[in-house]
Amino acid sequence: GQxxxxxxxxxxxxGAIVQIxxxxxxxxxxxxxxxxxxxxxxxxxxxxxxxxxxxxKGRFSSFLSRSKGYSYLLLKELQMKDSASYLCAVSPKAxxxxxxxxxxxxxxxxKP
Amino acid sequence: xxxxxxSPKYLFRKEGQNVTLSxxxxxxxxxxxxYRQDPGQGLRLIYYSQIVNDFQKGDIAEGYSxxxxxxxxxxxxxxxxxxxxxxxxxxASSSPSGRIQYFGAGTRLSVL
Numbered sequence: 621g622q623x624x625x626x627x628x629x630x631x632x633x634x635g636a637i638v639q640i641x642x643x644x645x646x647x648x649x650x651x652x653x654x655x656x657x658x659x660x661x662x663x664x665x666x667x668x669x670x671x672x673x674x675x676x677k678g679r680f681s682s683f684l685s686r687s688k689g690y691s692y693l694l695l696k697e698l699q700m701k702d703s704a705s706y707l708c709a710v711s712p713k714a715x716x717x718x719x720x721x722x723x724x725x726x727x728x729x730x731k732p
Numbered sequence: 733x734x735x736x737x738x739s740p741k742y743l744f745r746k747e748g749q750n751v752t753l754s755x756x757x758x759x760x761x762x763x764x765x766x767y768r769q770d771p772g773q774g775l776r777l778i779y780y781s782q783i784v785n786d787f788q789k790g791d792i793a794e795g796y797s798x799x800x801x802x803x804x805x806x807x808x809x810x811x812x813x814x815x816x817x818x819x820x821x822x823x824a825s826s827s828p829s830g831r832i833q834y835f836g837a838g839t840r841l842s843v844l
Contacts, residue, residue, distance in 0.1 A: 665833060
């Protein structure tokens, strides 16, 4: 089976940096997704990590350690629009992204 | 523009009624998925289809049914057997590599 843990809520200040952690215990692992979901809207893809290490994409970076079952999403220069839920999801198989198991999400509130 | 269209945006179901949620995509993706999201929780897989005329149960298929007669369309029926249907329903498709998943805007289903 799959078990994914991430903090329920986080708060940060505009312009700051925040790190959202995700730990997982899975029977199969191919890669880890991060999605952003604003309230009442669909999730949007942020990143997909397959190999260990840090991948940077503008203000957002994602890190993966397969041996530790650990990932984090790093958001820099926070903006008010970054207030959203961030979902971590583990993909068990390379060609079947939709069979991913999702964590419950971390609700990030950015304050002025 | 390429994407996934879900309709309706809001849907109300009466007791004992079956309702059908529409999902159409023009991304030419083979794989399509239906998820359910309850407040404060992540996404749970209801059904998925990797090719036309074939579909598989996900983690919470009881009380739901699907069809996949055309590549572009993957409708979900919430049957009267689903006793707690109130939720946000998301349809998705994934790219051939399986690395990215695209979501529709969602349908919010409530019980009258």
